Amino acid sequence: MPEALEFEKPLLELENRIAELRASSDPLAARDEIASLEERLRRLQQRTYASLTPWQRTQLARHPKRPHTLDLFRLLLEDFVELHGDRLYGDDKAIVGGLGRFEGQSVVAIGHQKGRDTRENLARNFGMPHPEGYRKALRLMKLAEKFAKPVFTFIDTPGAYPGLGAEERGQAEAIARNLREMAGLRTPVVAVVTGEGGSGGALAIGVADRVLMLEYAIYSVISPEGCAAILWGDAAKAPEAAELLRLTAPDLQGLGVIDGIVPEPVGGAHRNWEETAAALRQALRDHLWELKGKTSDQLVQDRYEKFRKIGVFEETT
């Protein structure tokens, strides 16, 4: 993926010119020009980001410079200790998790982990977990339940890995078990789709009391490329498929699937990690504090009803 997305280029050009003028030998003389360029930049930003297409959002959600799970852990948690392995087979580096402190509260934090370059992506398998990743996640959630600590999960994956070993070791079972066990977890769980919410591989850590999405994150039953390949035999028609799938945060809120949208800085999370983390911190704090007032029976009951009512159908007789 290129460093700048197509629709970002005019914005970056303006930014570069402003930076050049600022750095010029006589910035005072260029003061008026800088001001006018800045005004143009603001208006162009507003126009661009107010009318992003689902495909443009998909590109933002996948942006390699977007803050990934470990970046967010670093920005949000104190005294974080990463824990490894599923105690059964191995340590899947496409899912990370550990113990930390959030706003004076001990939490267990878990998330998909993508890489930023080829070497990292190979190590992280592009954020596509094997069964051992989901089993590690569940092990950590059970640890949280045992010690009555809340759980945060950060969702950012193209999907569960479709491979030989994954099938041999029970990819479907691992995902199914997580769905069932998360439904009954007797401790608060807040899930945030931070980037790409890729189908069952995303949902496997997403059965939570609150499901939030970052503003430009996507969450879908199938990738736009996969959908386009099935419908038209042509993955290049992904932008059209993205329109059909209703995968943006506002779409999901409209369908009653998510509980809130966390605003991103102008230009998207990759333009300002600190600002992204600050907005996320606020949202996590608000939701966590609400959930902490509930008994574990109430949590499980409410979580059940939340997922139980999702779906659209007609009842005839």
Added chain:
Amino acid sequence: MVAWFWKRDKDAKERPRKVVIAEGLWIKCDSCKEIVYRAEVERAGRVCPKCRYPFRISARERLALLIDEGSLEERDAGLVSQDPLGFKDTKRYRDRLKSAKEKTGLEEAVISGLARIGAFPVVVCVFEFEFMGGSMASVVGEKIARAIELAGVKRVPLIILSASGGARMQEGILSLMQMAKTAAALQRLGEERLPYISILTDPTTGGVTASVAMLGDVILAEPRALIGFAGPRVISETIRQPLPEGFQRSEFLLEHGQLDLVVERRDLKETLRRLLAFFADRPPLPVP
């Protein structure tokens, strides 16, 4: 009636007429390609007498083979799908639903209700693969969740026979969420200590495998059924090599510890009788 039967006939017409096949009397096995006597296949519950491959059969046929005759009390048959996303590709979702209904005579991809197996009362759900690939629509998730809850209310075992390609793309994220909904309902059933027997038939893949299908207290499969999370084509494209012989078939899953038992179709009812007797903690009634 009997979709596979007419389908075989059509196949026969498309072949060069070297083998003359008497109308309906002989059929070709999907697996070993042998020409076999139809009556013999029927008698074996639609299983090839040469290679023992169980043909794909409809949900209604499956029920007829498994439950005590006339015992089905169908539930939620009036739940019908809408088009929440306004999904239209080469065809409108509503039109796809219409043709699926005409093709199968069913309102949706699952039949559910109360029934008896060897006189044991159960709640049963059967997927119909011919209805849009047995895919997980909102209605399918809702019917299964209600059936699971019904098993809880009636305090009887739950049996689900899966045959599905997974999620229903035309319902987008709502389809995905049916996995969470049904898994959550199964979590509750487990808390109530009510047994769930999952039976996997050809094919069971995607979101259905990764939710209800793999959550049975006991998981059975028919021989040679394709069972997996990802489809074989996706996997072979991802790893860029051909897949090993027998990969993702029932026997492969049994070998890898993912199933309790592979059961031939003719033995399925007897196996269920024994399992139900175990959970009821009383001997099975003699077969009438």
